[in-house]
Amino acid sequence: MSEQVTEPGAIGAQEPAANAPKESVGGGIKALLPFARPLRGRLLLSGAIAVVAALLGLVPYWVVYQTAVTLVSATDTALAGLWPLAFIALGAVVIRFLLDGISTYIAHMAAFEIQYGIRVSLAEHLARMPLGFTNRRRSGEIKKIMGDDVERLELFLAHAIPDLTAAIVTFFGLLGWMIWVDWRMALAVFGLVIPAFGSIAYAMRSAGSHMGEYKQTQGEMNAAIVELIRGMAVVKTFNRDADEVRGTERMISRYVNVVREYSLIFLPFGTAFYVLLGANILLILPVGGWLWSTGSLSTEALLFFLIVGLGALGTFVTLLFLFANLSHIASGGKLVTEILEQATLSDGATNSSTRPEDATVTFNNVSFRYEDDWVLRNISFSAPSGELTALVGPSGGGKSTIAALIGRFWDVDEGFIDLGGVMLRDVPNDVLSSHVSMVLQETFLFDDTIANNLRVGKPDATQAEIEAAARKAHIHDTICAFDAGYATRVGEHGVRLSGGEQQRLTIARAILHDAPVIVLDEATAFVDPENERLLQAAISELVRGKTVIMIAHRLTTIAGADAILVIDDGQIVERGRHTELVEQDGLYARLWADFNAADAIAIGGQT
Numbered sequence: 001m002s003e004q005v006t007e008p009g010a011i012g013a014q015e016p017a018a019n020a021p022k023e024s025v026g027g028g029i030k031a032l033l034p035f036a037r038p039l040r041g042r043l044l045l046s047g048a049i050a051v052v053a054a055l056l057g058l059v060p061y062w063v064v065y066q067t068a069v070t071l072v073s074a075t076d077t078a079l080a081g082l083w084p085l086a087f088i089a090l091g092a093v094v095i096r097f098l099l100d101g102i103s104t105y106i107a108h109m110a111a112f113e114i115q116y117g118i119r120v121s122l123a124e125h126l127a128r129m130p131l132g133f134t135n136r137r138r139s140g141e142i143k144k145i146m147g148d149d150v151e152r153l154e155l156f157l158a159h160a161i162p163d164l165t166a167a168i169v170t171f172f173g174l175l176g177w178m179i180w181v182d183w184r185m186a187l188a189v190f191g192l193v194i195p196a197f198g199s200i201a202y203a204m205r206s207a208g209s210h211m212g213e214y215k216q217t218q219g220e221m222n223a224a225i226v227e228l229i230r231g232m233a234v235v236k237t238f239n240r241d242a243d244e245v246r247g248t249e250r251m252i253s254r255y256v257n258v259v260r261e262y263s264l265i266f267l268p269f270g271t272a273f274y275v276l277l278g279a280n281i282l283l284i285l286p287v288g289g290w291l292w293s294t295g296s297l298s299t300e301a302l303l304f305f306l307i308v309g310l311g312a313l314g315t316f317v318t319l320l321f322l323f324a325n326l327s328h329i330a331s332g333g334k335l336v337t338e339i340l341e342q343a344t345l346s347d348g349a350t351n352s353s354t355r356p357e358d359a360t361v362t363f364n365n366v367s368f369r370y371e372d373d374w375v376l377r378n379i380s381f382s383a384p385s386g387e388l389t390a391l392v393g394p395s396g397g398g399k400s401t402i403a404a405l406i407g408r409f410w411d412v413d414e415g416f417i418d419l420g421g422v423m424l425r426d427v428p429n430d431v432l433s434s435h436v437s438m439v440l441q442e443t444f445l446f447d448d449t450i451a452n453n454l455r456v457g458k459p460d461a462t463q464a465e466i467e468a469a470a471r472k473a474h475i476h477d478t479i480c481a482f483d484a485g486y487a488t489r490v491g492e493h494g495v496r497l498s499g500g501e502q503q504r505l506t507i508a509r510a511i512l513h514d515a516p517v518i519v520l521d522e523a524t525a526f527v528d529p530e531n532e533r534l535l536q537a538a539i540s541e542l543v544r545g546k547t548v549i550m551i552a553h554r555l556t557t558i559a560g561a562d563a564i565l566v567i568d569d570g571q572i573v574e575r576g577r578h579t580e581l582v583e584q585d586g587l588y589a590r591l592w593a594d595f596n597a598a599d600a601i602a603i604g605g606q607t
Contacts, residue, residue: 038117039110046106050162053099054169059092061174061308065181068303103162111158118150118336125340128429150336174312182301188287189280189309196276196313203269214262217255224251277313284309355431356420359385359516359547361406365415368401375401376570378415383563385516388548390558392591393567399551400441402567403521406549407438419517437515441522441551443502450479451486453505457513465512473508475501520550555595564588 036043063085070082178186225248288305291297361383368376376398383389391399405412408424417424419435427435437457445453454466461469466486470476478501482488490496490505497505510518552558559578566574566581566588574586581588 036110036114039113042106042110046103046110046162047165049099049103049106050165051169053096053103053162054166055173056092056096056099057166057170058173058177059096060089061177063089063092064307065300065304068307069300072298072300072303100162100166104158107162108158115150122150122336122339174308178305178309178312181304182291182297184291185284185288185297185301185305185309188283189305189312191283192276192280193313196273199269199276200273203266203273206265206269214258217251217258221251221255224248274317277317280313281310356422356427356435358420359435360418360420361517361547361549362418363402363415364418366405366412366417367414368405368410368412374570376405379570379572380415381563381565381572381575383547383549385547386545387562388550388558388560390561390564391549391551391567392553392555392558392564392588393573394591397567398570399567400521403438403440403519403549403551406517406519407436408432435515436517436519437510437513438519439503439506439510439521443499443506445490445497445502445505447489447491449484449487449489450482450505453490454486454509454512457509457511461512469508469512470505472511473504475504475508478504516545517547518549520548520552522551522553553595555592566591 066085067082070085175186175190178189284305288297288302292299292302363379363381366376366379367374379398379402381389391402393399404410405417406424411425419427419432424432446456451463451466454469455461457469458465463486467476470479479486479488488496490502550558550561558564561578564574564576564578564581565572566586568587574581574584574588576584582592583589
């Protein structure tokens, strides 16, 4: 059986936002700890330096207190001591900001490495997962997780340690100091902290219930924008500008509405937080004035609390921003974890007994389904080494799925696939890659040079080997016609090449890979008639001593196949050679007749 393996919305839109669970800040942050653990030494060093910097940040407050004492005494000797105090404050500020810079630099470098580790882990994990996971999700949603959500970690990791350390040290330092000077005035200064944090806690808890919907609509909006940009050529061709833009606009509007609702819930109590933190003067003045008037509070102490007390709660604003970001960081951590917890295709053992003896591919009662829909049922056949086995049939019958299973893009649900005497799931991934080369119906080229795209098939290939493969695929002359030759960049998705040129380039890549099993899924679909004969000659040369499994709608390309399997509705309904199948007057015979009729119409239309 295959292993079928979300914060709602940001990965997929299957689960309604109304059912979205509240984010667990602790759980999301905990999910990121394994990535931070290798760099905990640097993070601790950053924190230690931040503590020293924060302690130096208290020196100006001490200078203010000493200045108040000096001004109250107002003696010439005392006033002369103000200059040394000023230099002490200046030195503390300069050293503090220097240490802050060092601490922040160390934290940033650690954060960048952690981001790198997370992104590499996600990429490697996605590469080992069944294709169904990514096929069921829009590329914009996956991009958001690997890009935006991981990017937020830098903001938290690079700033949380120094800023959080400074805020905590400053808070407790001032609190202890104020209690030492006068505990009653300390209560007046910090008396509004509890109601302030009660307000912000309520605001975050209330708004947090919308976090799942917020992440979902954000992911859907990103996906819609990416899809609109990628499909712009189709949009322009069919004059769908207004419709598609309106569809994207609706996604953006949904996101804006969710953000507006989120903000309106947060705003009243969030505002109360800021007001309460800035309103401690309403306690400091009356309490301080009453204590001073009764003679139980000195003038210098009153001045100290009036000056320092007003700014003492500023550190809580820093704490607020950090904790406000924690919900987003936690959400991103949860999404990252959900991907990394998805089951992957197991890698086979690496001992020699699991290496295929030859290039024979055998399907033994294979059944496969996408989620709940069965696509293949009880497929059994053998494709011997050195022979061409063709798969034909109506669209949607399961031919491409058979090809994908040979490349182990998925594991089968029932039965098993055998490669050279070894069950496919037991073949190590690197061995499978060296044994099977695939040319898919949808070509993919990296935004790189032609040479580097060919070297995907063989990283250490020489220029001579690259050119030889290109000649066999009849693309060498086309490449040489470019000013930069093999150094020509193909553009994103190979945009600088025609469809036929892209296909021939991927075939050249497969030739260079030189695997004993070749899977061609509509490999000649975009090849012009002039080059089709030459390409068929190259494929015929490639067949020698290898297993070739070809899917084709142009039946003339597989008329000489050693075996033809007719696939319909997920089952093999006919099998044999071309002549035998035509004589049976079954589905293949009808497909052959339809093909010839369509070919005749096409020729007639050109004359």
